[in-house]
Amino acid sequence: MSDTPRLRPLGQPSLVDVRTDERGEPVHVRMRGKPARQVEAIQEQWRIDDEWWRQPISREYRAVILSDGRNITLYHDLLDGLWYAQRG
Amino acid sequence: MSRLQSRLQDFQGAPTHLGRGWGLGLSTFKSLATDEATGWFTNASSFNRAAGSRQALCLWLPTFELRLELVRSPELDSTSVALLSPGETTRRTIWQVSERAHEAGVRPDQLVSQAVSLCPSLTLLEPDPAHYDSAVNSMLELLAEITPVIEPAGRGRVFLGMDGLGRLFGSPTRQAKRALYTLFRIFPAPLVAATRAGMAPGKFGAWVAAASARSGEPVTITENELVAFLAQCPVSALPVDPLIIQRLERLGIETLEALRRFPEPSLIAQFGQEGRSALAWALGQRIDPVRPWHKPKPIRVSLDFPNPVGMIPTLHGGLDRLVERALSRPERRGRSVTSVRMGARLEGGGSWFVETVLREPTSQRDRIASPLRMKMEISPPPKAVEALIVEFTQFGPQSTQTGLFDRRDENGRNVAGSDLAQGDVPHSLRDAVKELKLRLGHSPLFRVVEVDPWSRIPERRHALLSFDP
Numbered sequence A: 001m002s003d004t005p006r007l008r009p010l011g012q013p014s015l016v017d018v019r020t021d022e023r024g025e026p027v028h029v030r031m032r033g034k035p036a037r038q039v040e041a042i043q044e045q046w047r048i049d050d051e052w053w054r055q056p057i058s059r060e061y062r063a064v065i066l067s068d069g070r071n072i073t074l075y076h077d078l079l080d081g082l083w084y085a086q087r088g
Numbered sequence B: 001m002s003r004l005q006s007r008l009q010d011f012q013g014a015p016t017h018l019g020r021g022w023g024l025g026l027s028t029f030k031s032l033a034t035d036e037a038t039g040w041f042t043n044a045s046s047f048n049r050a051a052g053s054r055q056a057l058c059l060w061l062p063t064f065e066l067r068l069e070l071v072r073s074p075e076l077d078s079t080s081v082a083l084l085s086p087g088e089t090t091r092r093t094i095w096q097v098s099e100r101a102h103e104a105g106v107r108p109d110q111l112v113s114q115a116v117s118l119c120p121s122l123t124l125l126e127p128d129p130a131h132y133d134s135a136v137n138s139m140l141e142l143l144a145e146i147t148p149v150i151e152p153a154g155r156g157r158v159f160l161g162m163d164g165l166g167r168l169f170g171s172p173t174r175q176a177k178r179a180l181y182t183l184f185r186i187f188p189a190p191l192v193a194a195t196r197a198g199m200a201p202g203k204f205g206a207w208v209a210a211a212s213a214r215s216g217e218p219v220t221i222t223e224n225e226l227v228a229f230l231a232q233c234p235v236s237a238l239p240v241d242p243l244i245i246q247r248l249e250r251l252g253i254e255t256l257e258a259l260r261r262f263p264e265p266s267l268i269a270q271f272g273q274e275g276r277s278a279l280a281w282a283l284g285q286r287i288d289p290v291r292p293w294h295k296p297k298p299i300r301v302s303l304d305f306p307n308p309v310g311m312i313p314t315l316h317g318g319l320d321r322l323v324e325r326a327l328s329r330p331e332r333r334g335r336s337v338t339s340v341r342m343g344a345r346l347e348g349g350g351s352w353f354v355e356t357v358l359r360e361p362t363s364q365r366d367r368i369a370s371p372l373r374m375k376m377e378i379s380p381p382p383k384a385v386e387a388l389i390v391e392f393t394q395f396g397p398q399s400t401q402t403g404l405f406d407r408r409d410e411n412g413r414n415v416a417g418s419d420l421a422q423g424d425v426p427h428s429l430r431d432a433v434k435e436l437k438l439r440l441g442h443s444p445l446f447r448v449v450e451v452d453p454w455s456r457i458p459e460r461r462h463a464l465l466s467f468d469p
Helices: B002-010 B022-028 B030-038 B064-072 B099-103 B112-118 B129-143 B172-185 B189-193 B203-212 B226-231 B242-250 B256-260 B264-271 B273-282 B312-327 B365-378 B427-440
Strands: A007-009 A014-020 A026-030 A037-050 A057-066 A071-077 A083-086 B055-060 B081-084 B094-097 B123-125 B150-152 B157-161 B196-201 B299-309 B336-346 B351-362 B385-396 B446-450 B462-466
Touching (some): A037 B264, B064 B094, B064 B129, B172 B189, B172 B196, B196 B226, B299 B312, B312 B365, B351 B385
Antiparallel strands (some): A007 B462, B055 B196, B446 B462
16 A cells, blocks of 8 residues: 555536436436436526636536435536536 | 414414414424434325324314413402413523413513503413423323324324224314314313314324314315315414514515415525425325324433522532432433433422433433533522422433544543634544554544635535545
């Protein structure tokens, strides 16, 4: 083991299945090993296009409330086309 | 329904109703709210009979405690009487008022000085919680002869599960009357006559029905009538946070019918989970079954003083001895304590109680006694104490682990009270990490550190840093 203190990022994104409506807004979210939940409300959304000079990031974020009352942050990765969820 | 509307408004202070208005309605449903995680929320189609009784009968005796006092002292019946709020010492307020006192302008939550100035002949009564508890227990035992599914919901109010009792007692109205008549066996006629009864699918419907009923005339609502019945009910009937009620009323949403017009996502976005619950109640979709009440058997110890004691240090000493005795009882072994109650029998009659829920389960005397001492400081017994009582009312898992953050120095001396300087690590925690490193080869503990707390990329805001003091 190295003696140097190690940093571990918190709130890493995880892959989720998302069903969207005709406008591309998420309506159902299924996280791994859990039942699908309806998206009750989208509280906030923002987009990030950054770090094009090394590992480009291009994401559309949405802070949503699920039908079980939980608040999560969803993002659509515009580079690989997949949806991810993380704690906001 | 206009009668119901005006009656619900009356709840704010009318003497014939509960003095604390619909706020007490919220406490009635506190048990519902806490049960939510266990899935009591259900609807007509998915109801599981094993989960409780769908058909609910609500029996409600407004100003129950004050009426009990008047039964005990009938000579006060024709005077202006008010019951003082329990658990207050300075700036005491009124809890419940008699009709005469109400006519003189005395209202619940008024300061005593204000009430006395409005009604100089007002008789003020100290609350006697032990007496009220005993009356409630007698009532529950008696009602258990009608149905085994009984759920008390605050003093003077009880829900009975009536599923399957039709063949035994007849129509819903007859069932409700049967329950009312049963009360004659323990309560005098005026007390039973003042009791209201409402029967409907689910507790919310039954409660609203009872609130709209006349004394002794049960209101029964069938499955088909429920939605229409609830439509004109004011939003103040909803068992949700009073702040939500205030906001709804400010927005001009006065009735459940008005609330129904809003889409569910809007209510959730505004009020969170309670917004969803409110809509489900308003639509008659949320049917709360009556669940059988589980009464935990408390561990109770008491100490009789040879002479009544008024000195707080003596009571503290008595408290310590009682907690030790309760902890050493065989039925406590293998369990920690999560909730504890201390009471006293007072000189010249009456009782006094304080209750506390511990921050974490414990079986250490000082951790149990110290919050009770604080409560005693804030709200001491109003008279000298003849007997002191301690009850462990709720229990948790066995706990023998000591806290990692205990403030002890290297010699084991307690240094509680002296704040740790920034960056200091308690000795006990340092020892624990040392032991874990010996066993695992590295420290498995981490601390959360801020990296870029305002980042728009959530995973860059915080990180775990390995903790190795």
